[in-house]
Amino acid sequence: MEDMDETTAEPDADAIRDGFAGQRMLVVPRTDVARALRHPVTGKLLVTDAGCFPHAARHGRSRPRGAREHLLLVCTGGAGWCRVGDVRTAVSRGGAVLLPADRAHAYGAAQDDPWTVWWFHFTGADADDLARAALDAAGGPVTHLRDPAPVASLVSQVIDALDSGLTVAGFTRAAGAAWHALAQVIATGRRGPGPSLSPLERAVEHLRATAPQRTAVSALAAMCGLSASQLSALFREHLGVSPLQFQVQLRMAQARELLDGTAMPVAAVARRIGYEDPMYFSRQFTRRHGMTPSAYRGR
Known part of the structure; x- marks a missing residue:
């Protein structure tokens, strides 16, 4: 030994x-x-x-x-x-x-x-x-x-x-x-x-693979061998958003795909992308896209 x-x-x-x-x-x-x-x-x-x-x-x-x-x-x-x-x-x-x-x-x-x-x-x-x-x-x-x-x-x-x-x-x-x-x-x-892959690329890869599951910034940073502040700085420098905002973007992208390509009710879309409260999902979607999920689908 x-x-x-x-x-x-x-x-x-x-x-x-x-x-x-x-x-x-x-x-x-x-x-x-x-x-x-x-x-x-x-x-x-x-x-x-x-x-x-x-x-x-x-x-x-x-x-x-x-x-x-x-x-x-x-x-x-x-x-x-x-x-x-x-x-x-x-x-x-x-x-x-x-x-x-x-x-x-x-x-x-x-x-x-x-x-x-x-x-x-x-x-x-x-x-x-x-x-x-x-x-x-x-x-x-x-x-x-x-x-x-x-x-x-x-x-x-x-x-x-x-x-x-x-x-x-x-x-x-x-x-x-x-x-x-x-x-x-x-x-x-x-x-x-x-x-x-760089730490940022590894973090993004994980978030894409696990969306809509939410991942805490501390857990994401631990996967990449960085502190939460270091990882957040990388996201803001290269992507212009925080890790949490990036996760919201991924979820909204999934919502747009479901609204465009399926006949799922808005409440079902909300649940599919990780929002248990359809009203909260609608408010988040409207804030980001300037229209409600139903209006987006109608367009």
């Missing part, structure tokens, strides 16, 4: 498991996990826990007996480390860590530059094969992604899916995003340096 310096020390009694400013986390109750594993669809691949810990100072976990599920972590900023057996590996931005179920491990944030880490636990009938494929592709539990933002975006979609409800539909959406994230790790791990 490598010598450890003071910036990457093993977690101690004061290590923090969660509770970080701006974090997102969802833990599926174990009764719901057991029920979902018995279902013929959700039992194939099931996400049981997912989250994002931004700038997670003093974050650390040690599991001498491993976890019950497989675990994927992706670092989008800062640094940390992981230990599997007697091998300890530094993890920097772009690092992806795949920890097999029931295998002893520990991991934590660097003290001088704590990581921002996106993660999810997964199990199910197909989980072992996916985990084995990811480990084989990476040549071990730690690999490097040239661009971690697409995988972080997919983990965000996993969280959104579970947050929408612990139903067959929610579990299936989460499993789809998780499968895609693991496929990205398998396909893009161990790549050398090369051109990649």
